[in-house]
Amino acid sequence: MSEHTIKATGRSVEGKGASRRLRRAASIPAIIYGGKSEPKAIQLDHEEIWLANKHEWFYSSILNLDVDGKVEQVLLRDMQRHPYKQLIMHLDFQRVDAKQALKAAVPLHFLNEDQSPAGKAADVVVTHELNEVQVSCLPKDLPEFIEVDLAELTLGQTIHLSELKLPKGVEIPELRLGKEHDVAVVVARQGRVEVSDSAEGDAEGDVPATNVDSE
Numbered sequence: 001m002s003e004h005t006i007k008a009t010g011r012s013v014e015g016k017g018a019s020r021r022l023r024r025a026a027s028i029p030a031i032i033y034g035g036k037s038e039p040k041a042i043q044l045d046h047e048e049i050w051l052a053n054k055h056e057w058f059y060s061s062i063l064n065l066d067v068d069g070k071v072e073q074v075l076l077r078d079m080q081r082h083p084y085k086q087l088i089m090h091l092d093f094q095r096v097d098a099k100q101a102l103k104a105a106v107p108l109h110f111l112n113e114d115q116s117p118a119g120k121a122a123d124v125v126v127t128h129e130l131n132e133v134q135v136s137c138l139p140k141d142l143p144e145f146i147e148v149d150l151a152e153l154t155l156g157q158t159i160h161l162s163e164l165k166l167p168k169g170v171e172i173p174e175l176r177l178g179k180e181h182d183v184a185v186v187v188a189r190q191g192r193v194e195v196s197d198s199a200e201g202d203a204e205g206d207v208p209a210t211n212v213d214s215e
Contacts, residue, residue, distance in 0.1 A: 002144060004057055005064040005071070006049070008042040019090070028088050032065065032074060035095035042067055049088055053079070057144050060106050060132075062096055073139060075104060096139045103173065105132045106143055108164075108185070112151035118188035124155050125191045129184045133161065133172060141169035150186060159186040 019029040026046045033039040052058045078092035113119040174181045
C-alpha cells in the first residue's frame with residue numbers, strides 16, 4: 001500500500017461565513033470524525049487537493065493527514081463540489097483504526113481486454129458491469145485497486161464477483177449474503193449484426209409476388 005500524505009491546518013472558527021472566507025482564500029473547509037477523538041474542523045490548500053483529487057488513490061487509499069504536525073490516518077468519505085465551477089466546497093475524512101476492519105470502495109482495473117478472444121472479435125461487446133467493488137479489510141491490507149485480467153475472456157463468458165482475485169486479508173462482504181449477490185463484473189456478449197443494403201434487397205427479392213390474376 002502506497003503512502004500518501006496530505007497537509008492540513010486546524011481551524012477554530014466554523015459556520016457558513018467562515019467557510020465562505022476560506023474558499024475566497026483558496027482553502028477548503030473540512031472535518032475529521034470517527035474513532036475515539038472528537039470531530040475536528042480543519043482547512044486544506046485547494047490547489048494541493050485539486051491536484052490530488054485527479055488521482056484514484058485520493059478516493060480509495062488510507063491517507064496520512066498531517067494536521068499542524070500531527071498525523072492521523074483517514075479515509076475520504078465525502079466530497080462536495082461546486083455545481084459548475086472547478087471548486088471543491090467541503091471534505092469529510094473518517095479516522096482509521098489500525099486494528100479494526102473497515103469497508104471501502106476499491107476501483108477495478110481491467111487488463112488485457114484487447115488481447116482476449118472476445119476483445120479481438122469485431123462482433124463481440126465487452127461490458128464492464130462494475131467499475132469498483134466494496135471490500136472489507138484491515139487498513140494495512142486496503143488495496144488501491146483490484147486487477148481483473150481479461151486475457152482469456154471469450155464470447156458468452158461472464159466474470160462474477162466471486163471470481164475476482166483479492167489480495168490477502170481482503171474480502172467482499174456482499175458475497176456473504178448469498179449466490180444472488182454474486183453479480184456480474186464483466187460480460188462478453190454477441191454484438192448487433194449489421195445487415196447490408198444489398199442483403200436486404202436480396203431478401204426482398206426472394207419474397208414471391210402476390211398473384212392478383214388467380215382467376
